[in-house]
Amino acid sequence: MTTDTDGEIDLEYELDERPPWPKSLLLGLQHVSVMIVPATAVAYIVAGAVGLGAANTAYVVQMVLLFSGLATVVQAYAVGPVGSRLPIVMGTSFTFVGAATTVGVNYGLGAVFGSILVTGFLVEGLIGWQFERIRPFFPPLVTGLVVVIIGLYLVPVAMDYSAGGVGASDYGAVHNVGLAALVLFVAVALNLFTDGITRLLSTLTGIAVGYVAAVTLGLVNFAPVGEAAWFAVPRPGAFGLAFEPVPMVTFAFLFLVSAMETVGDMSGITAAEGRNPTGQEFRGGLFTDGLLSSVGSAFGAFPVTSFSQNVGVVNFTGVMSRHVVGVAGVILAILGLSPKVGAAVATIPSAVFGGAVLLMAGMVAASGTRLLLLHTDLDRRNMVIVAVSLGLGLGVATRPDALGGLPQAARTFFGEPVVVTALTALVLNALAPGEQSPLFDAPGEETPTESRDRPASGD
Numbered sequence: 001m002t003t004d005t006d007g008e009i010d011l012e013y014e015l016d017e018r019p020p021w022p023k024s025l026l027l028g029l030q031h032v033s034v035m036i037v038p039a040t041a042v043a044y045i046v047a048g049a050v051g052l053g054a055a056n057t058a059y060v061v062q063m064v065l066l067f068s069g070l071a072t073v074v075q076a077y078a079v080g081p082v083g084s085r086l087p088i089v090m091g092t093s094f095t096f097v098g099a100a101t102t103v104g105v106n107y108g109l110g111a112v113f114g115s116i117l118v119t120g121f122l123v124e125g126l127i128g129w130q131f132e133r134i135r136p137f138f139p140p141l142v143t144g145l146v147v148v149i150i151g152l153y154l155v156p157v158a159m160d161y162s163a164g165g166v167g168a169s170d171y172g173a174v175h176n177v178g179l180a181a182l183v184l185f186v187a188v189a190l191n192l193f194t195d196g197i198t199r200l201l202s203t204l205t206g207i208a209v210g211y212v213a214a215v216t217l218g219l220v221n222f223a224p225v226g227e228a229a230w231f232a233v234p235r236p237g238a239f240g241l242a243f244e245p246v247p248m249v250t251f252a253f254l255f256l257v258s259a260m261e262t263v264g265d266m267s268g269i270t271a272a273e274g275r276n277p278t279g280q281e282f283r284g285g286l287f288t289d290g291l292l293s294s295v296g297s298a299f300g301a302f303p304v305t306s307f308s309q310n311v312g313v314v315n316f317t318g319v320m321s322r323h324v325v326g327v328a329g330v331i332l333a334i335l336g337l338s339p340k341v342g343a344a345v346a347t348i349p350s351a352v353f354g355g356a357v358l359l360m361a362g363m364v365a366a367s368g369t370r371l372l373l374l375h376t377d378l379d380r381r382n383m384v385i386v387a388v389s390l391g392l393g394l395g396v397a398t399r400p401d402a403l404g405g406l407p408q409a410a411r412t413f414f415g416e417p418v419v420v421t422a423l424t425a426l427v428l429n430a431l432a433p434g435e436q437s438p439l440f441d442a443p444g445e446e447t448p449t450e451s452r453d454r455p456a457s458g459d
Contacts, residue, residue, distance in 0.1 A: 028327030066336025072329030124290030146264030151365025162354030183355030393421030
């Protein structure tokens with residue numbers, strides 16, 4: 001186990017360590033349990049909006065799980081230049097819900113998947129390929145703020161789940177809030193007051209206790225499990241592919257958001273070691289986002305990107321092993337090939353996951369705060385950048401109607417809290433003279449490697 005030096009947290013298992021197989025399986029299952037409902041919720045929401053039937057909806061969910069699993073394995077182990085070799089769990093982000101719904105209704109799902117196919121690797125692949133050139137524009141001040149805003153804007157999502165899910169007839173009911181509170185209480189209590197395997201599996205145990213309570217209260221419907229097939233094969237071009245200019249521009253913007261989220265999530269992961277990701281890790285992680293999103297779209301999967309909740313799991317448990325996340329990827333892929341298993345997982349009520357997601361969202365924000373404190377001097381210049389970036393990001397997150405007078409494309413772009421926070425931080429950090437500015441006071445005598453690895457806090 002590492003000690004808490006140079007800013008890193010105590011790690012039960014470091015990046016390349018392999019826990020015993022039984023423990024790895026349980027830890028991998030814990031990662032899956034935290035992200036599976038929000039990852040598949042995108043498919044349910046879009047499928048419902050465009051009027052897909054039950055069979056096609058189940059197929060889209062299946063593809064989301066399958067390609068989330070494949071992308072997770074690639075992130076953990078890498079295939080050539082694709083993959084970061086970091087413990088990053090992949091899934092479909094809520095970033096794409098609005099665009100996928102709007103484009104799906106107005107142009108058809110073929111235009112959605114055609115746009116993803118073209119812009120996924122084109123946008124994130126280009127960013128990853130040239131990341132060394134643009135890396136000076138992403139110092140810890142910028143990436144830390146991205147991590148913080150990702151965690152903060154996940155909090156309302158977690159609260160919606162805790163209340164029973166948006167649109168639920170029993171939204172805010174006592175039994176929903178009680179289940180979420182039970183999961184949160186069990187997870188926190190086990191993490192803070194126990195050691196060993198019970199601490200490491202605190203989140204999974206909390207979800208299991210909440211699920212048992214939900215079954216006891218009669219809140220679980222097992223009928224979909226009996227109706228689902230045991231095995232289903234992916235079908236290329238299941239919904240067709242169409243290439244429309246407006247949808248492609250829209251998704252190009254959103255993949256820029258996805259790239260920023262991935263940069264922030266990777267920084268949140270490596271913050272557990274008290275460092276920023278290397279250029280190779282950044283490049284491989286962005287390649288995975290783009291390439292697997294493009295490939296998955298050909299089979300009917302929505303874009304896959306790094307999942308912020310699981311950054312919280314790493315920091316909460318101290319298990320940074322990429323092999324554990326590799327196991328989680330295999331589990332997700334198996335779920336994607338078996339609709340029946342996926343249907344069984346989907347019986348877990350939203351409120352049960354809400355308690356866990358709320359905890360993880362807070363941990364993500366906390367890890368971003370630690371990244372800022374470790375590598376950034378919070379002087380007047382940097383405090384102004386933090387204040388303006390978070391103020392604008394939270395502003396559009398909490399009051400999206402304030403942008404109602406803008407054109408649709410502008411609302412889509414500037415309505416994303418991560419985009420607003422990241423772009424504000426990027427511009428202010430670049431233009432304001434200071435140690436982390438790539439245009440003014442960046443050191444000129446260091447080698448690229450030294451400059452890349454130098455702590456951002458300076459002397």
